[in-house]
Every structure is written in C-alpha cells, then in structure tokens.
Amino acid sequence: MSATSQYRHVTVLLEEAVEALAVRADGCYLDGTFGRGGHSRLILERLGPDGRLIGFDKDPLAITTGQELAAEDGRFVVVQRSFAELAEEVAVRGLTGRVAGVLLDLGVSSPQLDDAERGFSFLNDGPLDMRMNPNVGVSAAEWLATASEEEIARVFKDYGEERFAKRMARAVVQRRAERPFERTADLAEVLKQANPAWEKNKHPATRAFQGLRIHINNELGDLERGLDAALEVLAVGGRLVVISFHSLEDRIVKQFMRRHAKGEADNLPRHLPVQAKAFEPRLKLLGKPQYASEEEVRANPRARSAVMRVAEKLR
Ligand SMILES: C[S@@+](CC[C@H](N)C(=O)[O-])C[C@H]1O[C@@H](n2cnc3c(N)ncnc32)[C@H](O)[C@@H]1O
Numbered sequence: 001m002s003a004t005s006q007y008r009h010v011t012v013l014l015e016e017a018v019e020a021l022a023v024r025a026d027g028c029y030l031d032g033t034f035g036r037g038g039h040s041r042l043i044l045e046r047l048g049p050d051g052r053l054i055g056f057d058k059d060p061l062a063i064t065t066g067q068e069l070a071a072e073d074g075r076f077v078v079v080q081r082s083f084a085e086l087a088e089e090v091a092v093r094g095l096t097g098r099v100a101g102v103l104l105d106l107g108v109s110s111p112q113l114d115d116a117e118r119g120f121s122f123l124n125d126g127p128l129d130m131r132m133n134p135n136v137g138v139s140a141a142e143w144l145a146t147a148s149e150e151e152i153a154r155v156f157k158d159y160g161e162e163r164f165a166k167r168m169a170r171a172v173v174q175r176r177a178e179r180p181f182e183r184t185a186d187l188a189e190v191l192k193q194a195n196p197a198w199e200k201n202k203h204p205a206t207r208a209f210q211g212l213r214i215h216i217n218n219e220l221g222d223l224e225r226g227l228d229a230a231l232e233v234l235a236v237g238g239r240l241v242v243i244s245f246h247s248l249e250d251r252i253v254k255q256f257m258r259r260h261a262k263g264e265a266d267n268l269p270r271h272l273p274v275q276a277k278a279f280e281p282r283l284k285l286l287g288k289p290q291y292a293s294e295e296e297v298r299a300n301p302r303a304r305s306a307v308m309r310v311a312e313k314l315r
Helices: 014-021 038-046 060-072 083-092 110-114 140-146 149-160 165-178 184-194 206-216 219-233 247-262 294-299 301-305
Strands: 028-031 052-057 076-080 099-105 234-244 283-285 307-313
Touching: 014 038, 014 099, 014 234, 014 307, 028 038, 028 083, 038 052, 038 060, 038 099, 052 060, 052 083, 060 076, 083 099, 083 219, 099 219, 140 165, 140 206, 149 165, 149 206, 165 184, 165 206, 184 206, 206 219, 219 234, 219 247, 234 247, 247 283, 247 307, 294 301
Parallel strands: 028 052, 028 099, 052 076, 099 234
Antiparallel strands: 234 307, 283 307
C-alpha cells in the first residue's frame, strides 16, 4: 500500500461545504486545505471544462495525492504552500479579484493524526515532530528543548486552553533537564502526571498537545493571514467557506466575518478622515453557522466539533 493510501481521511461537511461554495461551472476556486482531496473532488465534479481549481497544502503526502489528481484532471493544480500565501500564488497566475470561491477546512487531517511517525498523537507513540511540513521549521521536540518555561506555559494555555498550563510547563522543564523529549508517548506521560484534574473522556495531555501543534504550525497566524488573503483575491459575489474544529479558530473566523460584514471603519480611530467607502461592508454573512448532522457525527466522530461559516464578498 502506498504511503498516501495507508491512512484515510473522511471529509467533514462534504456536501454542505461544496454546496455553500455555489460552484459555477466556469469559476476559479481555491481549496486552501487539500488534505486528501475530498472537497476538491466534489468541486471538480461540479466544474465544467473551463472551470479551475487550485489546491494548497503544507503536507508532502497531501501534495503527492494532489499531484496524482492533477495528472488525471487538467483543471486542477496543487501547490505546496500555506494558504496564508494564497494571494501571492493567485497574483502570479493573474487571478486576483477573479476567484469565485475559497474553501478552508482547517486543522489536521486524519492521516496526520493516525500515522504515529508524524508525531501528532499522544495515543500512538512516535517521534515528537507535529509539523504539517516536516521539511521546514522547528519540530515540537526541538522547540520543547529550548523554549522557556513561561513560553511553554503560554502555548499550553493560550492555544490549548489548558488550566494547569504552568504546572505542566514546569514538569516539562524539570524533566528535560535530565533527558530531552524525543517521543510523543514520553511527553504525554509527563503531561499526564502533571495534570491534577483529568476530564472525562479526554486524555489529560489533549489540551497541551493541541496547544503545541497550533504553535509549531503557526495555525492561528496562518488563519488570520489566509482570511485577509481570501478577501483580497475573491471576485465580487465570490464565496468564502471556512470549517473550524475548535473555539480558537472559530472565534477568529467569526470575528473576521462580522468585522467585514459591519464595515471596517468600525476599527479605525475616530479622528482620522475616513472615506465613506470604508464604512461599507465588504462581506455578507450567509446563513447561520452549520454543524455536522447526528448521522455524520455517528459515522465520523471527528465531525463532532466542526462548525462551518459562509460569507459572500460584496466589494
Ligand atoms: C482537515 S484537513 C483537510 C481535508 C480535506 N478537506 C479533504 O477532504 O481531504 C486539513 C489539511 O490542511 C492542511 N493545512 C492546515 N493548515 C494549512 C495551511 N496553513 N496551509 C496549507 N495547508 C494547511 C493540513 O496539512 C491538512 O492536510
């Protein structure tokens, strides 16, 4: 079995997200989180011969799958780049302001979590890496070896919403003085011992691991840049569809959409001369946040925390 097919990803909110893009046969679409191409394939089904789709992913195995799809379908290309840089990619293709829809299905894919060798999992032991693209940046093990106790505590608290962040950071720093962390199971065990209040049905290292992953991949920073970039590249009438998996992501998406639905001048200092246009909204919110159906959650528990928000570009 090939490396790309060994672990499957079940796409969340598949029909709902592609429906929300309102795919036009001749439109140009961006899938900012290609993964294993679940959403992309359905978008391609709805595109006509003149439609185009550009997929982005940081992950080398996602890119391999994307290249296989691109070889079969000339309307599709895939680029190994963060969606934070989608405006640059679209600009070189001369498509700025002409994109009919952008989809972001955030976070990690099931293959990333399930393959212990990627180092995301506290359940399956593997090298402590956690990078979506293991060829760039700093691994979780490297970061934990040098970060200060305060930085580690901040990451556990701010990105993992871990109540006992300080205590857990102290345990990490004490243990690394004897021996550096190299494996996920080793870190999970130290975090587990340092966590005094285990939540029901949740491994006691879950939150700290989430925090670490978000930090190592700069997930929230990329999301903020990616949303700005999406607004820049969309055509008037184009759709922005974002699926989040935890409250930190969803808060950023919700605030971004609301801010642009109200008119950005809301955020400018009162004394500045502001052109009337700046008060005009740039986005229209479409519908309410959508969640996975009970049936979908039963079939794919990962869908339980998904929330999808949709907006349309007005100007
Ligand atoms: C939830 S999965 C997407 C699954 C995909 N919709 C499917 O149906 O197969 C998220 C994917 O986005 C990628 N990813 C996360 N953040 C990214 C970013 N900032 N830029 C590019 N890819 C990113 C991950 O590597 C992962 O493959």
